[in-house]
Amino acid sequence: MPTAVRRTTARRLAAAFAVVLLLFAAALVTVLVSLHEIGDAEEEATRLDHAKHAGHIAAGLAREQYIHQAHTLLEWNRSHLEHYDEVAKEAAAATARLEAAVTDPDSRARAAEIARLVAESDHLFRTEVVPVVGTSDRSRILDLHHRTEGMVDRVVKLNEELNRDLEVRADAARKRAQRVRASALLAVIVFFVLAIAAAAAVGGYLMRSISRPVALLRAAAKRLGAGDLDARVEITRDDELGELAVVFNQMAQDLAHDQAVLLEKSRLASIGQVAAGVAHEINNPLGVMLGYVRLLRQDTTLAARDELPIIEDELRQCQLIVAGLLDLARPARLRRDEVDVDELAREVVARLAEGGGSDGVEVVVTPPSPVPVCADEGKVRQIITNLITNALAAARDGEVAEVTVTTGIEGERAFVEVLDRGPGIPAETWPRLFEPFFTTRSKGHGLGLAIARSLARAHGGDVELSPGPDGVGIRARLWLPLDVRKEEP
Template sequence: MAPPPAPQRLYRLRLRLLLVISLLVALVVVSGIATVLTGLASRRAILEAHDLEVASRRAALLSVTAREQYIHEAHTIILRDRSHVEHHDAWVSELGAKLAELRPGLDAEAATKLDDIGKASRELSRLFSTAILPAIDRQDWHEVHHAHDRANALVDRMTEHADSLARHFDERAMAAERRAEQFIRFALILATAVCALAAALALIAGRKLWRSFSTPLASLERVAERVTAGDRSARVEPVAAVELAAVADAFNRMLDALSRTEADLVASERLGAIGRVAAGVAHEINNPIAVIRGYVKTMAKEAEKPELREELSILDEEAAACQRIAEELLMYTRSPVLSPRPVQAEELLRNAALHCDGAPGRAPPVLVDAEPAFITVDPLRIRQVVVNLVTNAREATSGTSAGDDIVVRGRQEDDGYRIEILDRGAGIPEEARERLFEPFFTTRRDGTGLGLAVCYGLVTAHGGTIRAEPRPGGGSRFVIDLPGVLIDGARESQERA
């Protein structure tokens, strides 16, 4: 024996959609944050490279400034006067200012080289002022030549350090540019990876979501095609998606309602046809039965033997039963014409109890417990319904103890009135209660199945409902609800006037 199929695991489409959208949004956010961070880092590296290139050019200018300082010293030696001393001092000051501009943000190696340039510039300036200029004034050319050699060595040292500092800045600028390129490359790789991951996620999730939608919708389509083809038993299989399961359940309920409606229509048409035929038959046989009863009663009066009178009485009773069936058929097939008017509900129910078959006081007795109220109904039709229900209750309780009374109860319900008929009979089986008010359905051997159907038609003609329920403790309880029939005090006084 094959094992039963495992139950479907329910899920919510909105949660799946929310999860997919959240993942895509998270990927976009992560990609955006990473792109912004790498962009900022790349921008910082580019700005750093630019600053280092500027610093490299400034470092290169240090070499030019150092040579300008030396050139004015050389001019002083050549001209053998102090005409270039002022220019020499200006270039010394300019070199000091450029060294001060380069100092912020330098690492230890670059700062050391910068300090060496400044130290050599100061030594060169001191050599110019303490050795070269006094030797020129003394015309000691040997000392001038010796001091010039020392100055030339200092200038070479300054230019060497300036060139080394420029190369240092160039190397750092190139490293910063490489970092910027790496950041840009990383951003491109990350963006490509995120796009690929998002595309893959969208493809996988899209396929799953499409199957989540397409499978139930295809099932709905197949069932609709089967129903269109005439298969009224087709139903949508259980759906795992909670949202679509509600649609499938509503679709199945609609098909159930459609099947019931169709069955009711077929039954109604069948009953209508039967009713029309039965009404015709009842109309045709009602007159002959009346003639037969008339002759039977005449014969009973003229009969001399008691046996013959008893037999004629039996014939009259059977003919009366046939006549009652014919009248019930005619009443069922005709739409009831109501003549509503204000009546006292308590008096109406007591009058109906008095008109029941059998004299008052016959076991089981009928007790009326009605709340006084004025209602607008057709009193003859409502009395007919109550009499029919009380008669059925009396037949259901025949043979029971005298203490099991039949109760006719009346109560106000909002703007309406409720009538209840309660008995202590054998009760009505549950399967019979569902068909109790159908025409030609009866649980009695001698019943026609039309009495309760006529009651149902009369109550519904008043806009009310009638139902049968089991009575607590045993027996049956018929409940008639007549909404909107209650008359308030002001209207009651006007109607009575």
């Protein structure tokens, strides 16, 4: 499973959590931006309120300034002049604060006009009233009163206009703050709902994509631990959990294979212990009986009897069975050397042809190509002979009397493949083909394949059987490693 293109669980989880975090981040950004906008709007409303307050103070001081002017004109004495100076200074300062408090052009124009009128009224009073107050010249009192009164009325009117404008703008700022606050609240609610939904989706994803596969793996592990070597995990994914399932299934398969090999070795060891004793006890009587058969055949009165060859053949068959039992009973001791299995297979085919073992069957050997291995030549020859002999026997019962022998190298292993076109064997017998004494032929003793596999595994290889192409015949393969050392293990 190529890791370069695999969508890993870590990436999926990171993406899912990133979505949740982005939603929370969006909510946070919305809150911060909204707070900033609300702060600006409220600050503007406060500033406008302060400007209104400054306008009220300026207008009030302008009226107070006018009151002192009016009292001076009416009483026509200097009793109010001391207080007037103080009020005039405060009025001038108030108009200056008003001009500083407003920022928009219209408001600044009104504030400047108020300041000008207050200053002009003060200038008029100081230059035209104060010099003549207390004298007998009262000809201009009424005119001066009307002029100062007109100025203060104009100040009051301008302040009212300014106040209305500032009030409208302050209300707009407060409403804007309320709208932003409501929008921010709605946005935060939406983001939090989406975040909760995303978190729920992440939880569901974790349940489906992690918890469930982990539960399947745990259940399969429990079954495997309980001895069920057929336990497998049905997870087809392109991430770490899928890879873990593949590794688990491979582990279970390897355990099943190793246990099968161990059971077979244990069974063979048990058979070997019994067989060694039985073979030893039987072999001696067989040798004696064969000796007596040879003596009987030397007797001219009995030599022509047909029963003697039959007895001798059966006794020799018994000896072959005993020899096979002994091969299974004792561990194979290998004399490793460099062997060309391609050349060895050709020699076996040639010897069988010379001895008549392949009569009636066409044996096809692929073009020669060296296949060197480090193995015991005699043991490998015995395995190849067994496989080809079995194939020849099966081919004689098939529609096409043909056996194909192929050699080659695949990966780090060499192989010899023997393919026949015989009738094959029933599916239910495949698991038992390598069992000692199991055979599908009437004349077989069922030890050949068991011995062949035992010898192959002693080399670190194996013998495998499978149906031929299109289910016709049997394909037998001998596998041998290429990198076996010459030293005896």
